[in-house]
Amino acid sequence: MLNNFRLSMAWVHTWFGLVLGFVLMVAFFFGSLSVFDREIDRWAVPATRFEPQPMPSYDNLLADVYTRLKPDPVDMAATAKRVIGELPAADTMPLVSLFAYTTHRDPVLLIGGEFGIPNQPKNPADDHLHVHGRATVDPRTGEFLPDDALKIGSDWFYPLHYSLHLNWMYLGTYVVGLAGLVMLLALITGVIMHRKVFREFFTFRPNKRIQRSALDLHNMTGVVALPFHFFFAFTGVLIFTGFYYFPVSQTLLKPLHDQHEVLEAAHTGLPHDEAGIPAPLASVDAMVAEAKRIWAERDMAGEVGFLTIEHLGDANGYVSIYRAGSDRVALVGEGIHFRASTGELLREDPPSPPVEAVARFLTGLHLQHFEHWALRWLYVLGGLLGCVCIATGFVFFVEKRKQDHARRGLQGCRVVNALAVASVTGMVLAAVAMLVANRILPEAMVGKGEWEKAVFWSAWGLSLLHALWRGAPVAKALRNPAWAEQCWLLALLMVAAVLLNWVSTGDHLFKTVVTDPYWPVAGVDLSLLASAAVAVFAARKLAQPRTVEASAQSREVAYD
Amino acid sequence: MNSALALPMISRVFAAIFAVYAFIWGVVSLGVVSLSAIGVDFHSAEQSMLMFGLLLYVALFIWVFAVKSLLRIWLVLGLGAALMLSAAWLLQPLLLCQEAAC
Numbered sequence: 033m034l035n036n037f038r039l040s041m042a043w044v045h046t047w048f049g050l051v052l053g054f055v056l057m058v059a060f061f062f063g064s065l066s067v068f069d070r071e072i073d074r075w076a077v078p079a080t081r082f083e084p085q086p087m088p089s090y091d092n093l094l095a096d097v098y099t100r101l102k103p104d105p106v107d108m109a110a111t112a113k114r115v116i117g118e119l120p121a122a123d124t125m126p127l128v129s130l131f132a133y134t135t136h137r138d139p140v141l142l143i144g145g146e147f148g149i150p151n152q153p154k155n156p157a158d159d160h161l162h163v164h165g166r167a168t169v170d171p172r173t174g175e176f177l178p179d180d181a182l183k184i185g186s187d188w189f190y191p192l193h194y195s196l197h198l199n200w201m202y203l204g205t206y207v208v209g210l211a212g213l214v215m216l217l218a219l220i221t222g223v224i225m226h227r228k229v230f231r232e233f234f235t236f237r238p239n240k241r242i243q244r245s246a247l248d249l250h251n252m253t254g255v256v257a258l259p260f261h262f263f264f265a266f267t268g269v270l271i272f273t274g275f276y277y278f279p280v281s282q283t284l285l286k287p288l289h290d291q292h293e294v295l296e297a298a299h300t301g302l303p304h305d306e307a308g309i310p311a312p313l314a315s316v317d318a319m320v321a322e323a324k325r326i327w328a329e330r331d332m333a334g335e336v337g338f339l340t341i342e343h344l345g346d347a348n349g350y351v352s353i354y355r356a357g358s359d360r361v362a363l364v365g366e367g368i369h370f371r372a373s374t375g376e377l378l379r380e381d382p383p384s385p386p387v388e389a390v391a392r393f394l395t396g397l398h399l400q401h402f403e404h405w406a407l408r409w410l411y412v413l414g415g416l417l418g419c420v421c422i423a424t425g426f427v428f429f430v431e432k433r434k435q436d437h438a439r440r441g442l443q444g445c446r447v448v449n450a451l452a453v454a455s456v457t458g459m460v461l462a463a464v465a466m467l468v469a470n471r472i473l474p475e476a477m478v479g480k481g482e483w484e485k486a487v488f489w490s491a492w493g494l495s496l497l498h499a500l501w502r503g504a505p506v507a508k509a510l511r512n513p514a515w516a517e518q519c520w521l522l523a524l525l526m527v528a529a530v531l532l533n534w535v536s537t538g539d540h541l542f543k544t545v546v547t548d549p550y551w552p553v554a555g556v557d558l559s560l561l562a563s564a565a566v567a568v569f570a571a572r573k574l575a576q577p578r579t580v581e582a583s584a585q586s587r588e589v590a591y592d
Numbered sequence: 593m594n595s596a597l598a599l600p601m602i603s604r605v606f607a608a609i610f611a612v613y614a615f616i617w618g619v620v621s622l623g624v625v626s627l628s629a630i631g632v633d634f635h636s637a638e639q640s641m642l643m644f645g646l647l648l649y650v651a652l653f654i655w656v657f658a659v660k661s662l663l664r665i666w667l668v669l670g671l672g673a674a675l676m677l678s679a680a681w682l683l684q685p686l687l688l689c690q691e692a693a694c
Contacts, residue, residue: 040657210609216650266646273642278620281638284677285624288684292634387636391643 038225045221048214050429050448053422055196055211057455059268060422062193064415065185065463067400067408070137071552072185076470078537079177080170081553082139087132087336088171090316094143097174098130103147103163111163115151125149125163128306131340134171136358136403137552141171145344182481184466188488194268202276208268209277215265222254243431250424253417260414261421267398270391300379302369303348311347314375323353323368326380330366334358337401338365341372350378357401362393419456426452430506438509446506450499450514457518457567458495464525464560465491471532511574519571526564530557600662608656611669612649618676620645625680628687 065072074081088094103122112119119125130145146162153161168177182188191197198204236248254261274281281289297304320336327334337356343349349372354365367381384392396402400411426448434445469487473480495518502514533553534540544554620641627637656665 037658041654044654044657213646213649213653217653220650220654269646270643273646274638278617278642278645280617280621280624281634284617284621284680285684287688288625288628289634291688385633385636387640391639394643 041221041224045218045225046429049218049422049425052211052214053425054451054455055207056215056422057419057459058196059193059208059211060415060418061459062189062463063264063268064412064419066190066193067411067415068552068555069183069185069190070135071555072189073183073187074139074550074552075533075556076184076467077177077181078475078539079181080140081537081539081550082172084137084139085134085141085171087134087320087339088141088174090132090320090339092317093171093174094132095313095316097143097169097176098127098145100176101127101130101143101145101165101167103165107164111149111161114155114158115149115153115161117151119149119151119163122147122163126345127165128162128344128346129340129342130344131338133338135337135356135401136335139171140168140177143167143169178476180478180480181475182470182484184470184484188466188485189463194272205272205276209272212265212269215261216269219254219258219262219265222251223258226251241431243428246424246427246431250421250428253421253424257414257417257421261418263394264398264414264418267394271395271398300369302350302378303343305348306343306346307348309347310345311349311373313341313345313349313372314370316341316351319351319370319375320353322370322375322377323355326368327355327366332359332366334366344372347373349373357396358403361396361402362389363396363399363401364389364392423452423456426455434506434509438507441507443507446503447500449506449512450496450503453499453503453512453514453518454492454496457515457522458492458499460563461495461518461522461525462488462492464522464529467529467560468525468532471529471536475536516571516574519567519574523564523567523571526560526567530560533557603662604656604665607662607665607669608653611666611673612652612656614673615652615669615676616645616649618673618680619648621680622676622683625683625687629683 103125105122108119108122125147127145128148131143133142144164144166146164149161149163151161153159167179168183169175170177194205194208195202196204196208198207236245236252238245238248240248269277294304316339320339323336324333332355334355335358336353337358338354340352341349342352351370351372352367353370354367357363357365364384365381369378369380370376371378383389400408430445430449430452434449437443437445466484466488469484470480473483477483498518499512499514502517503512506512530541539550539553541554541557544550544557620638623641623644624634624637627641628634652669656669659665
């Protein structure tokens with residue numbers, strides 16, 4: 033394409049990296065926050081600040097909780113559009129299947145279920161005729177958590193990390209998938225471009241001019257964490273491949289897939305369809321006890337992480353019990369299935385075949401259900417190194433071109449610079465502004481979560497406008513003051529968030545660390561304070577006039 | 593980059609994203625059908641082809657920017673995708689057992 037292979041690869045690296053880099057920043061930064069999504073949830077929903085709980089008793093508590101579960105109005109409206117005739121009243125829909133999910137970090141329990149409807153679908157091939165319901169409950173009492181309390185970690189930052197909250201036609205998921213692919217490409221083309229990988233491992237010259245130090249840092253963070261970046265981009269894309277990117281089994285190869293499902297259902301003995309005969313439910317607690325006994329027998333005693341009942345109240349109903357994956361990387365549930373009406377053991381899932389075991393290990397590595405705090409922090413570190421790598425890429429892009437653009441009167445650098453500000457300090461601002469709003473808005477406010485989301489997007493939008501407005505110096509090859517200004521604002525908001533948490537809940541750091549330790553909240557507070565310190569450091573550094581040694585100016589690098 | 597270079601470059605970018613995508617669809621589909629035909633479990637076949645497909649996507653993406661002839665790129669990817677997808681579609685019925693045999 034271009035004159036030689038290395039130049040072509042540099043073109044791919046620069047332009048795909050620039051365009052998709054902004055998406056990658058979101059994926060890496062909010063992915064890093066998602067490592068501690070449950071802890072951010074505790075910070076944002078003070079009513080749930082208590083110790084993680086095991087799966088509660090079904091017979092004594094959950095059975096009653098599910099009678100209070102209601103169909104979700106949003107899903108009801110969506111389903112109403114797909115079926116012929118009016119939907120029955122929400123209160124009359126029978127619950128036909130249910131699930132309960134918890135992990136070793138969850139004080140609260142996520143429950144949900146499918147409500148049956150008698151309507152026929154408009155599209156005969158539409159075989160998913162249910163209305164869903166979902167709720168978060170306190171497993172100690174069975175109380176429902178109000179829907180207005182948004183779990184900022186697991187219901188906002190985490191989905192943002194892979195969907196950008198662009199849900200129309202799953203557009204966000206496809207864009208993030210392409211960005212993941214570009215991350216893999218950028219790593220490979222980056223290595224091809226630079227060759228001197230080993231030397232770059234040890235090269236960082238912070239006192240040279242910005243273009244040089246930014247490139248050093250870009251290369252160093254890229255190379256130091258190369259396997260981490262490669263693995264996370266690869267496994268992240270892999271998680272969604274079968275369902276979104278290459279859904280062969282639901283489209284082209286659906287006949288083959290469906291035949292396999294039917295054969296498998298016959299093989300597993302788990303009924304695929306309802307019998308149409310009502311049947312009572314035997315003791316689920318007894319089934320849980322039996323499942324735990326079987327796991328202990330396999331020398332892998334554990335807690336229940338996931339429990340489902342299919343064909344609830346039907347003679348074909350069955351209960352599936354899966355192990356929480358706290359002590360292993362691969363997502364293996366060791367599922368054990370019982371006949372719902374009698375409690376008779378129907379099936380124990382066999383170990384996965386080798387290929388699937390590899391896939392489960394890879395996806396498990398990304399989704400990290402395991403209990404290992406040091407490893408969790410390494411994940412955060414790796415993710416943030418990824419952010420540094422991408423952000424220094426933007427900085428290098430601008431630094432390399434701004435003299436030339438200034439001479440020719442072009443505005444390209446100014447736009448890229450503003451986008452870089454919005455995707456570095458602006459993104460963090462949005463997240464912290466959301467936390468501040470979360471502590472200022474009254475706890476019982478109707479639609480509190482929606483307001484928090486509005487604050488998040490507005491803060492992000494404003495940071496971009498601010499960076500564009502303040503960006504005139506960039507067109508003259510000078511620095512955008514928005515960088516330093518947003519750093520100061522960040523530091524201010526981060527300290528404010530910690531203080532507001534203290535004022536609104538009484539959980540100050542001395543209490544959460546010393547007198548009554550509660551690490552999820554203490555961890556968020558301490559991270560905010562540490563980030564505030566980094567922001568102040570950066571802001572002060574940015575305010576210093578640049579003294580560039582003459583030698584640094586004259587020595588150019590080969591790929592400048 | 594000047595405007596004379598722009599059009600071929602757009603074509604190349606489209607080929608890298610979409611033509612390679614279609615080609616990988618072909619590879620995954622035909623791969624799953626072929627593996628199923630020699631007795632590999634459907635899900636194992638699917639998972640292994642998806643992992644392989646992703647890595648091949650990255651490799652072909654690079655190939656698109658390394659090869660000179662645009663025509664060759666589109667021909668290889670387009671014909672390859674069409675051939676593999678139709679082969680998968682035509683071979684699939686042979687693997688579906690008849691009502692009586694199931």
